[in-house]
Amino acid sequence: MANIRNLDPSASPLDYYGSELRRLREEAKLNQDQLGAILFCTGSLVGQIETARKVPTREFSERVDAALMTGGLFSRLVGLVLKSQLPTWFQPYAEMEARATYISTYQAQLVYGLLQTEEYARAVLGVENPDRVDEMVAARMERQRILGREQPPVLCVVLDEAVLHRQIGSPEIMRNQLAHLLTFRDHPWIQVQVLPFAAGQHSALMGSFTLLRFDDDPDLFYAPVYGGGHMTANPQVIRERSVGYARLQASALSREDSAALIARVMEERYGHQPGTAVA
Incomplete structure:
Protein backbone atom coordinates (compact mmCIF):
# COMPACT_ATOMS: atom_id res chain seq x y z
CA MET A 1 0.00 0.00 0.00
CA SER A 84 21.29 19.25 5.27
CA GLN A 85 22.42 15.79 6.40
CA LEU A 86 25.70 17.17 7.71
CA PRO A 87 25.80 17.81 11.47
CA THR A 88 24.27 21.19 12.22
CA TRP A 89 27.47 22.49 13.80
CA PHE A 90 29.47 21.48 10.70
CA GLN A 91 27.21 23.03 8.06
CA PRO A 92 28.63 26.60 8.34
CA TYR A 93 32.13 25.25 7.77
CA ALA A 94 31.01 23.15 4.78
CA GLU A 95 29.41 26.22 3.22
CA MET A 96 32.63 28.22 3.59
CA GLU A 97 34.75 25.31 2.36
CA ALA A 98 32.66 25.21 -0.82
CA ARG A 99 33.35 28.92 -1.41
CA ALA A 100 37.06 28.89 -0.63
CA THR A 101 39.70 29.61 -3.25
CA TYR A 102 42.53 28.04 -1.22
CA ILE A 103 42.21 25.28 1.38
CA SER A 104 45.22 24.45 3.54
CA THR A 105 44.76 21.66 6.08
CA TYR A 106 46.78 19.61 8.54
CA GLN A 107 45.25 16.29 9.58
CA ALA A 108 46.63 14.47 12.59
CA GLN A 109 44.48 11.33 12.60
CA LEU A 110 42.39 10.94 9.43
CA VAL A 111 42.54 11.60 5.72
CA TYR A 112 40.90 14.96 4.99
CA GLY A 113 37.22 14.54 4.12
CA LEU A 114 37.59 15.87 0.57
CA LEU A 115 40.10 13.10 -0.22
CA GLN A 116 38.38 10.18 1.50
CA THR A 117 37.12 7.18 -0.45
CA GLU A 118 33.52 6.19 0.12
CA GLU A 119 34.53 3.02 1.99
CA TYR A 120 36.98 4.89 4.24
CA ALA A 121 34.34 7.54 4.99
CA ARG A 122 31.81 4.82 5.81
CA ALA A 123 34.21 3.21 8.29
CA VAL A 124 34.91 6.58 9.95
CA LEU A 125 31.32 7.80 10.13
CA GLY A 126 29.89 4.45 11.11
CA VAL A 127 31.67 4.46 14.47
CA GLU A 128 29.34 6.98 16.12
CA ASN A 129 26.51 7.17 13.57
CA PRO A 130 25.66 3.58 12.54
CA ASP A 131 21.97 4.43 11.98
CA ARG A 132 22.71 7.39 9.68
CA VAL A 133 25.87 6.26 7.97
CA ASP A 134 24.36 6.10 4.46
CA GLU A 135 23.13 9.69 4.64
CA MET A 136 26.35 11.00 6.17
CA VAL A 137 28.54 9.23 3.62
CA ALA A 138 26.42 10.63 0.79
CA ALA A 139 26.82 14.11 2.28
CA ARG A 140 30.59 13.69 2.51
CA MET A 141 30.81 12.54 -1.10
CA GLU A 142 28.71 15.57 -2.07
CA ARG A 143 31.29 17.85 -0.40
CA GLN A 144 33.94 16.42 -2.69
CA ARG A 145 32.19 17.69 -5.81
CA ILE A 146 33.94 21.05 -5.37
CA LEU A 147 37.16 19.38 -6.52
CA GLY A 148 35.56 18.61 -9.88
CA ARG A 149 34.45 22.15 -10.63
CA GLU A 150 35.75 24.01 -13.66
CA GLN A 151 37.69 26.23 -11.23
CA PRO A 152 38.30 24.07 -8.16
CA PRO A 153 39.98 25.37 -5.02
CA VAL A 154 43.70 24.91 -4.52
CA LEU A 155 43.96 22.20 -1.88
CA CYS A 156 47.12 21.69 0.18
CA VAL A 157 47.02 18.76 2.60
CA VAL A 158 49.61 17.81 5.18
CA LEU A 159 48.92 14.39 6.70
CA ASP A 160 50.67 13.20 9.81
CA GLU A 161 52.39 9.89 9.09
CA ALA A 162 50.14 8.36 11.75
CA VAL A 163 47.23 8.74 9.31
CA LEU A 164 48.85 6.20 7.00
CA HIS A 165 49.39 3.65 9.76
CA ARG A 166 46.07 3.96 11.58
CA GLN A 167 43.92 1.24 10.06
CA ILE A 168 40.42 2.52 9.34
CA GLY A 169 38.19 -0.38 8.37
CA SER A 170 39.81 -3.35 6.69
CA PRO A 171 43.30 -3.58 5.16
CA GLU A 172 41.61 -3.44 1.75
CA ILE A 173 39.85 -0.19 2.64
CA MET A 174 43.16 1.31 3.73
CA ARG A 175 44.96 0.03 0.66
CA ASN A 176 42.35 1.61 -1.60
CA GLN A 177 42.43 4.86 0.38
CA LEU A 178 46.19 5.18 0.08
CA ALA A 179 46.00 4.30 -3.61
CA HIS A 180 43.43 7.07 -3.96
CA LEU A 181 45.83 9.55 -2.37
CA LEU A 182 48.45 8.56 -4.93
CA THR A 183 46.13 9.56 -7.78
CA PHE A 184 46.67 13.20 -6.74
CA ARG A 185 50.46 13.02 -7.07
CA ASP A 186 50.50 15.03 -10.30
CA HIS A 187 47.24 16.92 -9.82
CA PRO A 188 47.65 20.61 -10.74
CA TRP A 189 45.54 21.96 -7.85
CA ILE A 190 45.96 19.36 -5.12
CA GLN A 191 49.14 18.81 -3.10
CA VAL A 192 49.48 15.99 -0.58
CA GLN A 193 52.44 15.95 1.80
CA VAL A 194 53.24 13.66 4.72
CA LEU A 195 54.71 14.94 7.96
CA PRO A 196 57.01 12.06 8.98
CA PHE A 197 57.46 10.77 12.50
CA ALA A 198 61.10 11.84 12.19
CA ALA A 199 59.97 15.50 12.21
CA GLY A 200 59.48 15.21 15.96
CA GLN A 201 57.80 18.15 17.64
CA HIS A 202 56.09 20.53 15.23
CA SER A 203 53.80 23.56 15.01
CA ALA A 204 50.52 21.61 15.05
CA LEU A 205 50.87 19.44 18.11
CA MET A 206 47.54 20.85 19.29
CA GLY A 207 45.79 18.88 16.53
CA SER A 208 44.16 19.14 13.13
CA PHE A 209 43.20 22.50 11.64
CA THR A 210 42.24 24.09 8.34
CA LEU A 211 42.79 27.53 6.83
CA LEU A 212 40.36 28.82 4.19
CA ARG A 213 41.22 31.70 1.86
CA PHE A 214 38.77 33.57 -0.34
CA ASP A 215 39.00 36.02 -3.21
CA ASP A 216 36.89 38.70 -1.54
CA ASP A 217 36.38 37.68 2.09
CA PRO A 218 38.63 37.44 5.17
CA ASP A 219 40.54 34.22 5.75
CA LEU A 220 39.06 31.69 8.17
CA PHE A 221 40.62 29.30 10.65
CA TYR A 222 38.76 26.11 11.58
CA ALA A 223 39.61 23.46 14.14
CA PRO A 224 37.45 20.47 15.11
CA VAL A 225 36.58 20.02 18.75
CA TYR A 226 34.67 17.20 20.40
CA GLY A 227 31.02 17.50 19.42
CA GLY A 228 31.57 20.57 17.28
CA GLY A 229 34.07 22.86 15.63
CA HIS A 230 35.66 26.27 16.16
CA MET A 231 35.81 28.78 13.29
CA THR A 232 37.20 32.30 13.46
CA ALA A 233 38.42 35.15 11.25
CA ASN A 234 40.50 36.70 14.06
CA PRO A 235 43.50 38.29 12.26
CA GLN A 236 45.99 37.27 14.95
CA VAL A 237 44.84 33.64 14.86
CA ILE A 238 45.07 33.64 11.06
CA ARG A 239 48.56 35.15 11.19
CA GLU A 240 49.83 32.62 13.73
CA ARG A 241 48.30 29.58 12.06
CA SER A 242 49.43 30.67 8.58
CA VAL A 243 53.02 30.82 9.81
CA GLY A 244 52.52 27.52 11.61
CA TYR A 245 51.22 25.89 8.44
CA ALA A 246 54.15 27.18 6.41
CA ARG A 247 56.47 25.56 8.97
CA LEU A 248 54.53 22.31 8.73
CA GLN A 249 54.94 22.26 4.95
CA ALA A 250 58.65 22.94 5.33
CA SER A 251 59.00 20.05 7.80
CA ALA A 252 56.92 17.67 5.70
CA LEU A 253 58.28 15.43 2.97
CA SER A 254 58.21 16.75 -0.57
CA ARG A 255 55.31 15.84 -2.80
CA GLU A 256 57.37 13.13 -4.48
CA ASP A 257 58.84 11.71 -1.25
CA SER A 258 55.39 11.76 0.33
CA ALA A 259 53.99 9.70 -2.53
CA ALA A 260 56.86 7.23 -2.16
CA LEU A 261 56.14 6.84 1.56
CA ILE A 262 52.41 6.38 0.95
CA ALA A 263 53.14 3.70 -1.65
CA ARG A 264 55.57 1.94 0.68
CA VAL A 265 53.15 1.88 3.61
CA MET A 266 50.36 0.73 1.29
CA GLU A 267 52.42 -2.25 0.15
CA GLU A 268 54.20 -3.18 3.37
CA ARG A 269 51.38 -2.60 5.87
CA TYR A 270 48.25 -3.33 3.86
CA GLY A 271 49.53 -5.73 1.25
CA HIS A 272 49.74 -4.55 -2.34
CA GLN A 273 47.29 -6.45 -4.52
CA PRO A 274 47.54 -7.02 -8.29
CA GLY A 275 45.63 -4.31 -10.08
CA THR A 276 45.98 -1.68 -7.34
CA ALA A 277 47.56 1.37 -8.93
CA VAL A 278 50.59 2.82 -7.20
CA ALA A 279 51.79 5.06 -9.99
Missing part, protein backbone atom coordinates in the same frame (compact mmCIF):
# COMPACT_ATOMS: atom_id res chain seq x y z
CA ALA A 2 1.41 3.39 -0.99
CA ASN A 3 2.62 5.57 1.83
CA ILE A 4 0.54 8.77 1.85
CA ARG A 5 2.11 10.50 4.83
CA ASN A 6 1.64 14.23 4.46
CA LEU A 7 4.72 16.42 4.38
CA ASP A 8 5.32 20.07 5.15
CA PRO A 9 7.48 21.13 2.16
CA SER A 10 8.90 24.02 4.18
CA ALA A 11 10.11 21.79 7.02
CA SER A 12 13.43 20.85 5.43
CA PRO A 13 15.11 20.36 2.05
CA LEU A 14 14.39 16.63 2.38
CA ASP A 15 10.67 17.25 2.93
CA TYR A 16 10.55 19.65 -0.04
CA TYR A 17 12.30 17.10 -2.23
CA GLY A 18 9.83 14.39 -1.20
CA SER A 19 6.77 16.55 -1.76
CA GLU A 20 7.99 17.60 -5.22
CA LEU A 21 8.75 14.02 -6.15
CA ARG A 22 5.23 12.95 -5.18
CA ARG A 23 3.63 15.91 -6.96
CA LEU A 24 5.46 15.37 -10.23
CA ARG A 25 5.00 11.59 -10.10
CA GLU A 26 1.25 12.02 -9.67
CA GLU A 27 1.17 14.59 -12.49
CA ALA A 28 2.80 11.94 -14.69
CA LYS A 29 0.02 9.53 -13.60
CA LEU A 30 2.50 7.00 -12.25
CA ASN A 31 2.24 5.08 -8.99
CA GLN A 32 5.30 4.44 -6.87
CA ASP A 33 5.90 0.96 -8.28
CA GLN A 34 5.66 2.20 -11.85
CA LEU A 35 8.13 5.01 -11.26
CA GLY A 36 10.39 2.61 -9.40
CA ALA A 37 10.44 0.27 -12.39
CA ILE A 38 11.48 3.15 -14.64
CA LEU A 39 14.22 4.15 -12.18
CA PHE A 40 15.44 0.55 -11.65
CA CYS A 41 14.55 0.64 -7.96
CA THR A 42 11.65 -0.49 -5.81
CA GLY A 43 8.41 1.36 -5.35
CA SER A 44 9.10 1.14 -1.63
CA LEU A 45 12.25 3.24 -2.08
CA VAL A 46 10.28 5.84 -4.02
CA GLY A 47 7.74 5.91 -1.19
CA GLN A 48 10.41 6.29 1.49
CA ILE A 49 11.96 9.24 -0.34
CA GLU A 50 8.56 10.84 -0.94
CA THR A 51 7.85 10.66 2.79
CA ALA A 52 11.32 11.93 3.83
CA ARG A 53 12.22 8.64 5.47
CA LYS A 54 15.19 8.04 3.19
CA VAL A 55 17.70 10.43 1.66
CA PRO A 56 17.95 10.36 -2.16
CA THR A 57 21.27 9.88 -3.90
CA ARG A 58 22.56 12.00 -6.76
CA GLU A 59 22.20 9.02 -9.11
CA PHE A 60 18.55 8.57 -8.09
CA SER A 61 17.93 12.28 -8.66
CA GLU A 62 19.45 12.24 -12.14
CA ARG A 63 17.28 9.26 -13.07
CA VAL A 64 14.16 11.01 -11.78
CA ASP A 65 15.00 14.10 -13.82
CA ALA A 66 15.32 11.97 -16.95
CA ALA A 67 12.18 9.93 -16.25
CA LEU A 68 9.92 12.87 -15.37
CA MET A 69 11.63 15.38 -17.68
CA THR A 70 12.02 17.95 -14.90
CA GLY A 71 14.81 19.99 -16.46
CA GLY A 72 17.32 19.02 -13.75
CA LEU A 73 15.13 20.01 -10.78
CA PHE A 74 16.04 17.06 -8.57
CA SER A 75 19.71 17.14 -9.52
CA ARG A 76 19.76 20.70 -8.19
CA LEU A 77 17.70 19.92 -5.09
CA VAL A 78 19.75 16.91 -4.04
CA GLY A 79 22.76 19.07 -3.24
CA LEU A 80 20.72 20.99 -0.66
CA VAL A 81 19.26 17.76 0.70
CA LEU A 82 22.66 16.16 1.18
CA LYS A 83 24.16 19.27 2.78
Whole structure:
Protein backbone atom coordinates (compact mmCIF):
# COMPACT_ATOMS: atom_id res chain seq x y z
CA MET A 1 0.00 0.00 0.00
CA ALA A 2 1.41 3.39 -0.99
CA ASN A 3 2.62 5.57 1.83
CA ILE A 4 0.54 8.77 1.85
CA ARG A 5 2.11 10.50 4.83
CA ASN A 6 1.64 14.23 4.46
CA LEU A 7 4.72 16.42 4.38
CA ASP A 8 5.32 20.07 5.15
CA PRO A 9 7.48 21.13 2.16
CA SER A 10 8.90 24.02 4.18
CA ALA A 11 10.11 21.79 7.02
CA SER A 12 13.43 20.85 5.43
CA PRO A 13 15.11 20.36 2.05
CA LEU A 14 14.39 16.63 2.38
CA ASP A 15 10.67 17.25 2.93
CA TYR A 16 10.55 19.65 -0.04
CA TYR A 17 12.30 17.10 -2.23
CA GLY A 18 9.83 14.39 -1.20
CA SER A 19 6.77 16.55 -1.76
CA GLU A 20 7.99 17.60 -5.22
CA LEU A 21 8.75 14.02 -6.15
CA ARG A 22 5.23 12.95 -5.18
CA ARG A 23 3.63 15.91 -6.96
CA LEU A 24 5.46 15.37 -10.23
CA ARG A 25 5.00 11.59 -10.10
CA GLU A 26 1.25 12.02 -9.67
CA GLU A 27 1.17 14.59 -12.49
CA ALA A 28 2.80 11.94 -14.69
CA LYS A 29 0.02 9.53 -13.60
CA LEU A 30 2.50 7.00 -12.25
CA ASN A 31 2.24 5.08 -8.99
CA GLN A 32 5.30 4.44 -6.87
CA ASP A 33 5.90 0.96 -8.28
CA GLN A 34 5.66 2.20 -11.85
CA LEU A 35 8.13 5.01 -11.26
CA GLY A 36 10.39 2.61 -9.40
CA ALA A 37 10.44 0.27 -12.39
CA ILE A 38 11.48 3.15 -14.64
CA LEU A 39 14.22 4.15 -12.18
CA PHE A 40 15.44 0.55 -11.65
CA CYS A 41 14.55 0.64 -7.96
CA THR A 42 11.65 -0.49 -5.81
CA GLY A 43 8.41 1.36 -5.35
CA SER A 44 9.10 1.14 -1.63
CA LEU A 45 12.25 3.24 -2.08
CA VAL A 46 10.28 5.84 -4.02
CA GLY A 47 7.74 5.91 -1.19
CA GLN A 48 10.41 6.29 1.49
CA ILE A 49 11.96 9.24 -0.34
CA GLU A 50 8.56 10.84 -0.94
CA THR A 51 7.85 10.66 2.79
CA ALA A 52 11.32 11.93 3.83
CA ARG A 53 12.22 8.64 5.47
CA LYS A 54 15.19 8.04 3.19
CA VAL A 55 17.70 10.43 1.66
CA PRO A 56 17.95 10.36 -2.16
CA THR A 57 21.27 9.88 -3.90
CA ARG A 58 22.56 12.00 -6.76
CA GLU A 59 22.20 9.02 -9.11
CA PHE A 60 18.55 8.57 -8.09
CA SER A 61 17.93 12.28 -8.66
CA GLU A 62 19.45 12.24 -12.14
CA ARG A 63 17.28 9.26 -13.07
CA VAL A 64 14.16 11.01 -11.78
CA ASP A 65 15.00 14.10 -13.82
CA ALA A 66 15.32 11.97 -16.95
CA ALA A 67 12.18 9.93 -16.25
CA LEU A 68 9.92 12.87 -15.37
CA MET A 69 11.63 15.38 -17.68
CA THR A 70 12.02 17.95 -14.90
CA GLY A 71 14.81 19.99 -16.46
CA GLY A 72 17.32 19.02 -13.75
CA LEU A 73 15.13 20.01 -10.78
CA PHE A 74 16.04 17.06 -8.57
CA SER A 75 19.71 17.14 -9.52
CA ARG A 76 19.76 20.70 -8.19
CA LEU A 77 17.70 19.92 -5.09
CA VAL A 78 19.75 16.91 -4.04
CA GLY A 79 22.76 19.07 -3.24
CA LEU A 80 20.72 20.99 -0.66
CA VAL A 81 19.26 17.76 0.70
CA LEU A 82 22.66 16.16 1.18
CA LYS A 83 24.16 19.27 2.78
CA SER A 84 21.29 19.25 5.27
CA GLN A 85 22.42 15.79 6.40
CA LEU A 86 25.70 17.17 7.71
CA PRO A 87 25.80 17.81 11.47
CA THR A 88 24.27 21.19 12.22
CA TRP A 89 27.47 22.49 13.80
CA PHE A 90 29.47 21.48 10.70
CA GLN A 91 27.21 23.03 8.06
CA PRO A 92 28.63 26.60 8.34
CA TYR A 93 32.13 25.25 7.77
CA ALA A 94 31.01 23.15 4.78
CA GLU A 95 29.41 26.22 3.22
CA MET A 96 32.63 28.22 3.59
CA GLU A 97 34.75 25.31 2.36
CA ALA A 98 32.66 25.21 -0.82
CA ARG A 99 33.35 28.92 -1.41
CA ALA A 100 37.06 28.89 -0.63
CA THR A 101 39.70 29.61 -3.25
CA TYR A 102 42.53 28.04 -1.22
CA ILE A 103 42.21 25.28 1.38
CA SER A 104 45.22 24.45 3.54
CA THR A 105 44.76 21.66 6.08
CA TYR A 106 46.78 19.61 8.54
CA GLN A 107 45.25 16.29 9.58
CA ALA A 108 46.63 14.47 12.59
CA GLN A 109 44.48 11.33 12.60
CA LEU A 110 42.39 10.94 9.43
CA VAL A 111 42.54 11.60 5.72
CA TYR A 112 40.90 14.96 4.99
CA GLY A 113 37.22 14.54 4.12
CA LEU A 114 37.59 15.87 0.57
CA LEU A 115 40.10 13.10 -0.22
CA GLN A 116 38.38 10.18 1.50
CA THR A 117 37.12 7.18 -0.45
CA GLU A 118 33.52 6.19 0.12
CA GLU A 119 34.53 3.02 1.99
CA TYR A 120 36.98 4.89 4.24
CA ALA A 121 34.34 7.54 4.99
CA ARG A 122 31.81 4.82 5.81
CA ALA A 123 34.21 3.21 8.29
CA VAL A 124 34.91 6.58 9.95
CA LEU A 125 31.32 7.80 10.13
CA GLY A 126 29.89 4.45 11.11
CA VAL A 127 31.67 4.46 14.47
CA GLU A 128 29.34 6.98 16.12
CA ASN A 129 26.51 7.17 13.57
CA PRO A 130 25.66 3.58 12.54
CA ASP A 131 21.97 4.43 11.98
CA ARG A 132 22.71 7.39 9.68
CA VAL A 133 25.87 6.26 7.97
CA ASP A 134 24.36 6.10 4.46
CA GLU A 135 23.13 9.69 4.64
CA MET A 136 26.35 11.00 6.17
CA VAL A 137 28.54 9.23 3.62
CA ALA A 138 26.42 10.63 0.79
CA ALA A 139 26.82 14.11 2.28
CA ARG A 140 30.59 13.69 2.51
CA MET A 141 30.81 12.54 -1.10
CA GLU A 142 28.71 15.57 -2.07
CA ARG A 143 31.29 17.85 -0.40
CA GLN A 144 33.94 16.42 -2.69
CA ARG A 145 32.19 17.69 -5.81
CA ILE A 146 33.94 21.05 -5.37
CA LEU A 147 37.16 19.38 -6.52
CA GLY A 148 35.56 18.61 -9.88
CA ARG A 149 34.45 22.15 -10.63
CA GLU A 150 35.75 24.01 -13.66
CA GLN A 151 37.69 26.23 -11.23
CA PRO A 152 38.30 24.07 -8.16
CA PRO A 153 39.98 25.37 -5.02
CA VAL A 154 43.70 24.91 -4.52
CA LEU A 155 43.96 22.20 -1.88
CA CYS A 156 47.12 21.69 0.18
CA VAL A 157 47.02 18.76 2.60
CA VAL A 158 49.61 17.81 5.18
CA LEU A 159 48.92 14.39 6.70
CA ASP A 160 50.67 13.20 9.81
CA GLU A 161 52.39 9.89 9.09
CA ALA A 162 50.14 8.36 11.75
CA VAL A 163 47.23 8.74 9.31
CA LEU A 164 48.85 6.20 7.00
CA HIS A 165 49.39 3.65 9.76
CA ARG A 166 46.07 3.96 11.58
CA GLN A 167 43.92 1.24 10.06
CA ILE A 168 40.42 2.52 9.34
CA GLY A 169 38.19 -0.38 8.37
CA SER A 170 39.81 -3.35 6.69
CA PRO A 171 43.30 -3.58 5.16
CA GLU A 172 41.61 -3.44 1.75
CA ILE A 173 39.85 -0.19 2.64
CA MET A 174 43.16 1.31 3.73
CA ARG A 175 44.96 0.03 0.66
CA ASN A 176 42.35 1.61 -1.60
CA GLN A 177 42.43 4.86 0.38
CA LEU A 178 46.19 5.18 0.08
CA ALA A 179 46.00 4.30 -3.61
CA HIS A 180 43.43 7.07 -3.96
CA LEU A 181 45.83 9.55 -2.37
CA LEU A 182 48.45 8.56 -4.93
CA THR A 183 46.13 9.56 -7.78
CA PHE A 184 46.67 13.20 -6.74
CA ARG A 185 50.46 13.02 -7.07
CA ASP A 186 50.50 15.03 -10.30
CA HIS A 187 47.24 16.92 -9.82
CA PRO A 188 47.65 20.61 -10.74
CA TRP A 189 45.54 21.96 -7.85
CA ILE A 190 45.96 19.36 -5.12
CA GLN A 191 49.14 18.81 -3.10
CA VAL A 192 49.48 15.99 -0.58
CA GLN A 193 52.44 15.95 1.80
CA VAL A 194 53.24 13.66 4.72
CA LEU A 195 54.71 14.94 7.96
CA PRO A 196 57.01 12.06 8.98
CA PHE A 197 57.46 10.77 12.50
CA ALA A 198 61.10 11.84 12.19
CA ALA A 199 59.97 15.50 12.21
CA GLY A 200 59.48 15.21 15.96
CA GLN A 201 57.80 18.15 17.64
CA HIS A 202 56.09 20.53 15.23
CA SER A 203 53.80 23.56 15.01
CA ALA A 204 50.52 21.61 15.05
CA LEU A 205 50.87 19.44 18.11
CA MET A 206 47.54 20.85 19.29
CA GLY A 207 45.79 18.88 16.53
CA SER A 208 44.16 19.14 13.13
CA PHE A 209 43.20 22.50 11.64
CA THR A 210 42.24 24.09 8.34
CA LEU A 211 42.79 27.53 6.83
CA LEU A 212 40.36 28.82 4.19
CA ARG A 213 41.22 31.70 1.86
CA PHE A 214 38.77 33.57 -0.34
CA ASP A 215 39.00 36.02 -3.21
CA ASP A 216 36.89 38.70 -1.54
CA ASP A 217 36.38 37.68 2.09
CA PRO A 218 38.63 37.44 5.17
CA ASP A 219 40.54 34.22 5.75
CA LEU A 220 39.06 31.69 8.17
CA PHE A 221 40.62 29.30 10.65
CA TYR A 222 38.76 26.11 11.58
CA ALA A 223 39.61 23.46 14.14
CA PRO A 224 37.45 20.47 15.11
CA VAL A 225 36.58 20.02 18.75
CA TYR A 226 34.67 17.20 20.40
CA GLY A 227 31.02 17.50 19.42
CA GLY A 228 31.57 20.57 17.28
CA GLY A 229 34.07 22.86 15.63
CA HIS A 230 35.66 26.27 16.16
CA MET A 231 35.81 28.78 13.29
CA THR A 232 37.20 32.30 13.46
CA ALA A 233 38.42 35.15 11.25
CA ASN A 234 40.50 36.70 14.06
CA PRO A 235 43.50 38.29 12.26
CA GLN A 236 45.99 37.27 14.95
CA VAL A 237 44.84 33.64 14.86
CA ILE A 238 45.07 33.64 11.06
CA ARG A 239 48.56 35.15 11.19
CA GLU A 240 49.83 32.62 13.73
CA ARG A 241 48.30 29.58 12.06
CA SER A 242 49.43 30.67 8.58
CA VAL A 243 53.02 30.82 9.81
CA GLY A 244 52.52 27.52 11.61
CA TYR A 245 51.22 25.89 8.44
CA ALA A 246 54.15 27.18 6.41
CA ARG A 247 56.47 25.56 8.97
CA LEU A 248 54.53 22.31 8.73
CA GLN A 249 54.94 22.26 4.95
CA ALA A 250 58.65 22.94 5.33
CA SER A 251 59.00 20.05 7.80
CA ALA A 252 56.92 17.67 5.70
CA LEU A 253 58.28 15.43 2.97
CA SER A 254 58.21 16.75 -0.57
CA ARG A 255 55.31 15.84 -2.80
CA GLU A 256 57.37 13.13 -4.48
CA ASP A 257 58.84 11.71 -1.25
CA SER A 258 55.39 11.76 0.33
CA ALA A 259 53.99 9.70 -2.53
CA ALA A 260 56.86 7.23 -2.16
CA LEU A 261 56.14 6.84 1.56
CA ILE A 262 52.41 6.38 0.95
CA ALA A 263 53.14 3.70 -1.65
CA ARG A 264 55.57 1.94 0.68
CA VAL A 265 53.15 1.88 3.61
CA MET A 266 50.36 0.73 1.29
CA GLU A 267 52.42 -2.25 0.15
CA GLU A 268 54.20 -3.18 3.37
CA ARG A 269 51.38 -2.60 5.87
CA TYR A 270 48.25 -3.33 3.86
CA GLY A 271 49.53 -5.73 1.25
CA HIS A 272 49.74 -4.55 -2.34
CA GLN A 273 47.29 -6.45 -4.52
CA PRO A 274 47.54 -7.02 -8.29
CA GLY A 275 45.63 -4.31 -10.08
CA THR A 276 45.98 -1.68 -7.34
CA ALA A 277 47.56 1.37 -8.93
CA VAL A 278 50.59 2.82 -7.20
CA ALA A 279 51.79 5.06 -9.99
